[in-house]
Amino acid sequence: MLLGMREDERVGRITLAQVAQLAGVSISTVSKVLNGRQDVAAPTRAKVERVLDDNAYRRTTRAAREAPLIEIVFHELESIWALELIRGVEKVAKANGASVVLTESGTRRAPGPEWIEGVLQRSPRGVVLVFSALPAEVKRRLRSRSIPFVVIDPAGDPDPDVPSVGSANWNGGLAATRHLVQLGHRRIGIITGPKDMLCSLARLDGYRSALSMAGLVADPELVRYGDFHVEGGRERAAELLDLDDPPTAIFAGSDLQALGVLEAARLRDLRVPHDLSVVGYDDVPLAQWSSPALTTVHQPLREMAEGATRMLLRLRSQEPVATRLELTTSLVVRQSTAAPSFERVSDTPCG
């Protein structure tokens, strides 16, 4: 029986019967709560969960599921990252004989109660969450059922309490800017992401450090905050390119922002990379399809998802496991960067 268990089943430190007694409910109610059934009143469920939590209940004798599942949950699938992450989870899941269940939580904030009920019912081997902030309630409910979970956190803001996988944002910002400095650029603009995301700030700090290591000072006028989307990139690039002393290179904080920079340049008849060098961030597939193909910082999204899924499976097997994995980023040089050309200012005579 997939969802059943015996009354005297001893699971971790406490039996079902003891949980029932402590919570003052029947054993069948405890079983319903454990199995994520809907027909338990909320206060009763809360009472049972408190007992499970207080007693570090761990269900260790569950019958092996015939068709094991691994869940991946997104705020929204809109992101161009989504497919890369799905592919990473799918690869490791398949190698371990599991299938991938995909859920879009449907809000920009945190997974809702309807999502968590579904997980408890499906009883997956584990859950990969693509969120930065995970509500305490979600953590507690997953833990009370011994369902391991790992957060993929490209925003670089890990909850110390939650196993997570991220990537090295500061180093990415450093590498992008250093590349432009080495090409000979001195006026380098940056369009980083939103001010309230740690990854934006880390990339910006990497940019500042690269400039400072080259003896350059970051001109505050050349620092802009975008939204990680094309539109923000286009608007911020327009501001930078319309300055009296515009930059000869722009480090865009994401590939989508870099596409916006290309569009702003095209509208001003500036050729990339001849008149303007552009560096992206992420290295999603469209970076190589762009015209010109983008020099960008490769964020190993697929490997991050693979790492998260492997971490999940190790957590489940209760092997000792590092619960923060940070993967390295690397610069990929393509066609959108070159040494600065000074034609725009030096105006050579015709003929």
Added chain:
Amino acid sequence: MLLGMREDERVGRITLAQVAQLAGVSISTVSKVLNGRQDVAAPTRAKVERVLDDNAYRRTTRAAREAPLIEIVFHELESIWALELIRGVEKVAKANGASVVLTESGTRRAPGPEWIEGVLQRSPRGVVLVFSALPAEVKRRLRSRSIPFVVIDPAGDPDPDVPSVGSANWNGGLAATRHLVQLGHRRIGIITGPKDMLCSLARLDGYRSALSMAGLVADPELVRYGDFHVEGGRERAAELLDLDDPPTAIFAGSDLQALGVLEAARLRDLRVPHDLSVVGYDDVPLAQWSSPALTTVHQPLREMAEGATRMLLRLRSQEPVATRLELTTSLVVRQSTAAPSFERVSDTPCG
């Protein structure tokens, strides 16, 4: 019990006991076959499946699954279509209280046996397949378990035997070409997809008809076959642009091919749309992020996936349902098309 059934259970026209008798096996063997268990010898399984098939066995009394699943299976997730299709399935699944299981069959041809075993074990409400050709074996095994399936077939080559959802390729080719004709173009090139895909041929025929309706003749030199990828688009566009009498507009058979055309134009210092108009096909998100944003034929991928999932649920409820759905395509005009400029030939004097 999720996977169990009673021996006298009458399912469709025939009972389990009758199936067992006809196949000359035990009832428990029939039950194992129905549940996709691995511990049945292949010849025995084949025998049982033949009986199930011959007797139009339909399992109608299965206990409601606690956490219903809908499966979506891809050859490969590499495609930029994948995410749009996933989102369509996810939307309808969620509205029907189901979760989405995602499988990559891992071959470029058809889903393998390991995939189908997984489906039979999970016993989903239905399966959306993103394939053109479905092996008879897969059809038979899904049918013998009464698991409905629908094929999403953007390649336009539906198997008459299988419920499917496609889109209007001929009309798309017509609309794209007509738009260019109406802008005043007379030398219009086309880079359609591979020669062996019906959707390529349908788009090409739409192109020819639009030209012919405008009293123009399709110059065979301006017709090229690509691979639906960026690289093919770039190479075929290079051939077209290097002709003695190059086209003033190119209808690329996919958005990725259109990006290749943009790159070929950039490398020749041709400005789009001033010197060359470009029309894509598909309208995947990157079409609007490209610089310039692509005029393209919108293929309603998300709606196709939604339609397929709804068809699946109707098939399951045994409502009468049309088993071929063809959605309309529509032209989306953005920045990559304009009236032809004849500057390249007319060389106005300076000043």
